[in-house]
Amino acid sequence: MFSEELKQYDWDATTAAIASKTAADVERALRKERPGIDDFMALISPAAAPYLEAMAARSRALTQKRFGKVISMYIPLYITNSCTNACVYCGFNRHNAFRRVILTPPQIADECEAIRRLGPFENLLLVTGENPVAAGTEYLEKALQVCRPYFNNLSIEVMPLSAEDYRRLTLSGLNGVVCFQETYHRERYNVYHPAGQKADFEWRVNGFDRMGQAGVHKIGMGVLIGLEDWRTDVTMMARHLLYLRKHYWQTRYSINFPRMRPSESGFQPNVVMSDRELAQLTFAFRIFDNDVDISVSTRERPVFRNNIATLGATSMSAGSRTEPGGYHTYPQALEQFSVSDDRSPAEVAEAIRAAGYEAVWKDWDKIFD
Amino acid sequence: MNSKELIIGGRRFGSRLFAGTGKFQSNAVMEAAIKASGTEMVTVAMKRVDMLDPQADDMLHHVSAAHIQLLPNTSGVRNAEEAVLAARLAREAFGTNFIKLEIHPDPKYLFPDPVETLKATEVLAKDGFVVLPYIQTDPVLCKRLEDAGTAAVMPLAAPIGTNKGLVTRELLSIIIEESNVPVVVDAGLGAPSHAAEAMEMGADAVLVNTAIAVAGDPVAMADAFRMAVIAGRQAYEAGLGGVCRSAQASSPLTSFLD
Numbered sequence: 001m002f003s004e005e006l007k008q009y010d011w012d013a014t015t016a017a018i019a020s021k022t023a024a025d026v027e028r029a030l031r032k033e034r035p036g037i038d039d040f041m042a043l044i045s046p047a048a049a050p051y052l053e054a055m056a057a058r059s060r061a062l063t064q065k066r067f068g069k070v071i072s073m074y075i076p077l078y079i080t081n082s083c084t085n086a087c088v089y090c091g092f093n094r095h096n097a098f099r100r101v102i103l104t105p106p107q108i109a110d111e112c113e114a115i116r117r118l119g120p121f122e123n124l125l126l127v128t129g130e131n132p133v134a135a136g137t138e139y140l141e142k143a144l145q146v147c148r149p150y151f152n153n154l155s156i157e158v159m160p161l162s163a164e165d166y167r168r169l170t171l172s173g174l175n176g177v178v179c180f181q182e183t184y185h186r187e188r189y190n191v192y193h194p195a196g197q198k199a200d201f202e203w204r205v206n207g208f209d210r211m212g213q214a215g216v217h218k219i220g221m222g223v224l225i226g227l228e229d230w231r232t233d234v235t236m237m238a239r240h241l242l243y244l245r246k247h248y249w250q251t252r253y254s255i256n257f258p259r260m261r262p263s264e265s266g267f268q269p270n271v272v273m274s275d276r277e278l279a280q281l282t283f284a285f286r287i288f289d290n291d292v293d294i295s296v297s298t299r300e301r302p303v304f305r306n307n308i309a310t311l312g313a314t315s316m317s318a319g320s321r322t323e324p325g326g327y328h329t330y331p332q333a334l335e336q337f338s339v340s341d342d343r344s345p346a347e348v349a350e351a352i353r354a355a356g357y358e359a360v361w362k363d364w365d366k367i368f369d
Numbered sequence: 370m371n372s373k374e375l376i377i378g379g380r381r382f383g384s385r386l387f388a389g390t391g392k393f394q395s396n397a398v399m400e401a402a403i404k405a406s407g408t409e410m411v412t413v414a415m416k417r418v419d420m421l422d423p424q425a426d427d428m429l430h431h432v433s434a435a436h437i438q439l440l441p442n443t444s445g446v447r448n449a450e451e452a453v454l455a456a457r458l459a460r461e462a463f464g465t466n467f468i469k470l471e472i473h474p475d476p477k478y479l480f481p482d483p484v485e486t487l488k489a490t491e492v493l494a495k496d497g498f499v500v501l502p503y504i505q506t507d508p509v510l511c512k513r514l515e516d517a518g519t520a521a522v523m524p525l526a527a528p529i530g531t532n533k534g535l536v537t538r539e540l541l542s543i544i545i546e547e548s549n550v551p552v553v554v555d556a557g558l559g560a561p562s563h564a565a566e567a568m569e570m571g572a573d574a575v576l577v578n579t580a581i582a583v584a585g586d587p588v589a590m591a592d593a594f595r596m597a598v599i600a601g602r603q604a605y606e607a608g609l610g611g612v613c614r615s616a617q618a619s620s621p622l623t624s625f626l627d
Contacts, residue, residue, distance in 0.1 A: 068392020252476040
């Protein structure tokens, strides 16, 4: 399990190693055909900031070679905001008083139909809060079965499950699982996640092993940018990805860098990542791992998404509603985070086309599940 | 195999360049590139196509033409069982018994699984499929696939999508020498010169996708590959002079025998 391997990586030593990287380290990393984790640390370090243009060119070339001039499109469907956790930064926090919704199977079907009217989506991401009792594996199983006729590729972003439960869900058409570790800082993790199942760091970080053991086709990873030093956190995630690739070699992997922005109320991010830094991180990850799918959600603004689409990203959401029932049933319910790109799927696809790329809606067929 | 004409599954192919359909910036550019390549065999990933209604699929509209043999591929399957199921669905959906067998359980390098590929070929060939398996550059595997009834073999020149050229040259030359079925060099060809080199070695055909799709001008690149494949084949048929590694002595060592 990765929690064992993680013990050998010291947080502070990693932070210091990244801070000590020099221009020479960056140049060496850029010369290598197969950059390693040390090179990755150089590429995300402040020393690499002056090399952004060269990194962008390398990232673009590598992405085109591996993925082509295409962006894979997906859409999230929030089916419940019910949650037993108390994550200090999240709108779904159990202490927040608002109407909790668990969509029924007929309501989920209505949402699917509304999404199909929105655009020719085939990749659906089902998202929930974390309520293992009221919206656990059985509920997810039903939800997948309802969505199955509408879409060719189904993923979930829910609480970590047992390997047995992941296996059970694959029988109902589950193809991919997305789970954000949020932070790899073991001690600070509990400051942000004080209660509920999510307070168990080991259970969460080893969830990826369980997904691999269950033979999930695709695993999505991410850290929440805004909690701890993002450079150290993404380095830990890169190590985690290397570990997973070695152990679960039949699985495809995707990553995402959700970043928190300062807001007028509520939790304020401890660290703020600029657009330049997010771009640098995207390029660095692509140079480090030519194959990983890099997903950019509607958290990011249109101008950033339009440009990153040709520089390293490979998949994007569009038309997203981040509240349960937001496409049809309850368009007014509380959202988990606010989107920064409210263009329609057709408008996003057109912007991708204008950049010389094609928006691909279908890149999987349910017959392969 | 090196026969004068390239015949696979009873169909004669005038062009020895096979093309792919992935990674293009638009369907219109893909269609123009396919046309410029002169190809008569185009592979299509089942996962990208509307399998329930292929007639309505936009990408297929841009590929379909009377002179083009569609070659559905099973990319996405991880074992023989899934591949056989996918091939049977492809036969129904596409109305062809041609199948490009791609079983790569490793999604990073997309290396084909030799064990599962052989198993699936045995089943599909008996079931009347024209099987074109994407394989490691393994001469023994090629002979085993021949025994299983494969219609061709498609060994890789280099890891797929790498554009590295004929990294596996030594093994390819053995396969070409020994094969009783057409040898189609698949994957890794990054430049027209690589394709020409494969044809000069005696490959029966090459399959190119990435190098055309992500070129600055995919249509012009497709045309360049078309010419390179013709030139390479013509050079092969004309009989290359061969390379001499040492100078010829002006006073031959055997002159005392004269």
